[in-house]
Amino acid sequence: MSTIAGGVRERELQALLRAKESELKAANIELVAIEQLQQELTASRRNEEASRRNEEAIREEANRVCEEQALQVRQAEEQVHALEEQLQQTSKQVKEFQTKAVSFEAELDQVRQQSQLEVSTAVQRLREKDKRVASLEEEIETIKEQAAGLDKMLRDSRTKLATLELDREETDRLIRDLTAKNKQLMQEKQELDHQLEVSRHLVDAAKREASRAVQALEIADKDKAALETDWSRRLDKMAAEHDVKLREAEKKLRDLDAAWQDKHEASERSWVSRLQEVEQHWEKRLRDGMTACERKFAEEAADWERRIRDTDLSWQAKVAELEQLWRNRLSDEQRLHDADRAHWEAQLMAQRAEVDASWASRLEDTRRNLEAALEEASVRAAQERASLEQAAALERRALESAASSERRALEQAAAAQRAELEAAAARRADEAERTAMKRVKEAEAAAARRAEEARAKWAAERAAAEEAWAARMAEVEAKYRKKLEELKRKAASRELEIDSQWSERLEEATRKAAQERDLLNASWTARLSAAQDEAEVRFRAMQGELDAKVGTISNRLADLAGKEGKRDMQRNELTRQASALRPTTVVHHGNRNRNRSPQAELDAAYREARTLRQQLALHNISMPSPRDDAATLALTSEPEAATMSPSSYYKTAGAGGGGGLATVAELDAELQALRAARAEFQRSSAGLQRDRTYSNSNSPGANRLSRQQQQPGRSPGSRTTTYVNRVLAESDGVGLMDSPLRRESMSTATSTDPAFDAWRSRLSNKLSSALRKLEPSMR
Structure with a gap:
């Protein structure tokens, strides 16, 4: 039972180790993504003087997050190292349990699910057969006891092969579970990649907003230039008119000044509102990130708790199954032993003539079965060699070499013993009949005694394993609860710190916006006064040109008035001639109608x-x-x-x-x-x-x-x-x-x-x- 607990503990530690390694890889990926995000933010805000401090603050924030994640990664590595040390200690305990389990024949070998346990089981079987062959040399007198031992060995081999098949199915199921967990981890990785992609899109959006702000400033300058050009054109147009046009131009100038002031104030208000929206957006992003981190951590904690509970329940179910299996096997062995004893008593005389041929065929079948079992165990060990540690690999190779040497020695001893048995079979046939009943009774007593000892030892090992498992579960649960509380305190303190930093940044941005607004007001006031002075100078210059043009136009109008008088005289003459011709036209039309x-x-x-x-x-x-x-x-x-x-x-x-x-x-x-x-x-x-x-x-x-x-x-x-x-x-x-x-x-x-x-x-x-x-x- 100690071997069962050791194997369970070893698999559990290996699963925890793989989970921690996957978490470490995910944390490294997140760290690389955060560094890339930091580089992109640094490159995008390189030319923006107004948001430099915000970028530095964001970089510091990202660095702190990276440091925290690195600290978490280091803690995870320390936990992994601790688990590796525990795994080594457990391996040592397993080795000790294996040395203790050499005395057990088939009970402890059926529980082992990995290749090293299967090899040790095969070695134990070979040693048991060696012992039985040695006992057959001493007790060659009875062929009944030898045949019964061989039959029992064959049945044990079949049972062990069935147990190995069950172990293989359980291993396949564990592999499928690990594959499903790996897929789940890949999905979580894809979700994290999606979140990083969303953050990149948000950074691009911030860049576009900044470029839009710069374009808005350029458009404002172009609008100012266009207004100045329009104003000059309007001054040219007003110069063509006289005093009334001049007053209208002055009124339009005042209207334009008021409109420009309103537009300037509106642009300032829009810029301030945009700045506030950007700040609110980044605050919301930060809150969402913190909330996502907290939610992710809570989900991870709940997932670990659920995994621990599921593992505990699964191992309890396995222990119950093993108990039931051992009970069934003991009862089956007892029934088989009774049936074999009755069968042997009935067919003792018939088997005496066939003992030579049956002995040779059974030894050959046993050898082939053992070779097949050993080959299958070696193949399984080769398939799982990549997931085991170096110590387990060395131990497995040592066990395989020992098993092969023992197998060769067993084969040699079996061949020699078969020759000796064939020579001494006839000689000891009579003696075997006399000692058969005695041996049977002694074997029954020994089997009952060994069964009782095995039950007592198994119960003690089970109780010890249950106590160790409960203590370990309590320790792990306390550790994770303590870590969870510590992370919650860190998250709360971090949230308060981030709130204070953002409030300071908001005040600083408001102060900078006010200073920029004052500077813009001063610069636009100076430019407006300069434009008004230039407009007055141009107006006085164009007024003289206008007077000269008005004199020229007056002279041309006088000439046109003289020409128009002559045309009026010609028009009156033509009207008089038309009135003289009108009666003759009427008479002509009357004659035509008649x-x-x-x-x-x-x-x-x-x-x-x-x-x-x-x-x-x-x-x-x-x-x-x-x-x-x-x-x-x-x-x-x-x-x-x-x-x-x-x-x-x-x-x-x-x-x-x-x-x-x-x-x-x-x-x-x-x-x-x-x-x-x-x-x-x-x-x-x-x-x-x-x-x-x-x-x-x-x-x-x-x-x-x-x-x-x-x-x-x-x-x-x-x-x-x-x-x-x-x-x-x-x-x-x-x-x-x-x-x-x-x-x-x-x-x-x-x-x-x-x-x-x-x-x-x-x-x-x-x-x-x-x-x-x-x-x-x-x-």
Whole structure:
């Protein structure tokens, strides 16, 4: 049981050592990150004179935090060294327990979960077998006792192999637990990296704010320069105006001064508020960091307490399991011993003949099993060699060498003993039968006695281990509580110190801001007075230039006034001429409106005549077109037309006097009237085509309007004149082509178509009415 407690304590110390090493690595990483943050803060605030003291204070704060963390790291290292010393002491105790556990056969070897315990178990088994072989040399008389010992050894080997499998599974489970803890530590590391990244972003934000402040100052200077430029432009503009503009400029100057003062005060207020916001932001960051540290420390403390409780509970459960396992094994061994004894008594005679072959095969199987167990133990020891310390490695190698030498010696002794046994088997068979019962009874008594001694020793070792474990747990709990209280006191004192430092920094920053504000006010007042003086000088200089420009402009305005008088006289003359031309324009438009309706009626008459010609063609009456002899008709004079026959030339399409003509005299009368109208139009056209003369007004438009007013009429190329000329030309052409025979036939002809006569009468009426309406406009 002492060996169990030693192994448990050793594993616990190794786990604590690994945890402390991981915490030490995390603390070193945090220290490196804090140093990098300090370097970045130093580089970012190198050019900012106003925040130099704040940076120094932050550096001091970071240094103090680093020193505290370094102190914690050193304390953790001291704790690790103390744990290493405790581990060495525990290893020594384990060695002592191992020397004490040599006397136990299989009970203490099944509890060991590591390779060195497995090797020691194998060595113990080999020694036990050696002892049993020596006892077989002395007690070779009975083959029953030898076979029973070998069977028991084989069963023990199987049981030990099962125990080793359980140990392997438990080791795998511990490896998985350690892997999960390692993942948890990696996650915590990632969280810390994330916090560092956030702090870097905050530092970058502070840098950007500082650059914005510098840009704001530059923009303020540019605004001032722009205002000065604008002011100069406005002075130039005010110089172009006179006394009223001057007063307005003075008023605008006062307004600009007031606006600039307001803007300056607003910028100062914004700068002060920004400074306060930055200070509040860093105070909040510091409080958040302290709170995060405290929360992290509380979480670590709670985690350690939980781990201790879980470890205690797990080991208590393991101890209970081991107790139950030992009870079960003792009962199983007792039952097996009883069963083996009965079986041996029943098969004693049958096994006597097979003892040689069974002995050789069992020895070979035992040797192979032992070699496999030793190889498996060596492989497991090789896999776990990296996690053990140097002392455990040396011990394991020594045990492995001893086990191999003992195994070789056992094999040699077994071979020699097998030869001797084969030679002495026949000789001692009878003697073995006599001493078998005696040996069995003595073995039972010895086994019962050894079982009682093992139970008593195991109970004593268990009580001692429980007492040592309880004392150790109380000591560790007291140490961690004391450390927790000490860290809480340090955190409270540190918080008070940081509050006082930040209050001092705030007062100093307020004082510096007030001094800078006074300096800015003085500098801007001086610059404003200088600008006002320069503006007055420029104003007096530009006032003289303005007077000269005003004289020049006055002279030009006088010249323009003389030119404008001349233009007014010309405008009055043009107005008078337009008023004189307005009556003739009115008369001209009236005549044009009156001539529109007769022209429309003449157009309708022309369409009716064209329709008449088409109907005459349908009635087989031929009317010559005026286009055939247009040139001849144009050269015909009026006296010749008057002496010719007024009858029309209508020719039938049939022979001789088959077709007759009707009322030729009426058509002749109408044609005479049309001839008279044409003569009137020609006379008016001749009057319009005379040469133009101009009056003394020198206006061609006025002369043209006066001639139109004196000789009203229509143009000879109008639709009415064309239509009348064509009808008269047709009548003239018909008169020229008349012969006495045709005139005679026409005079004697009579109308045979009533519809044609009615249509002709309507056409005559329309022509007459058109000529009557046209006569007033011709006059």
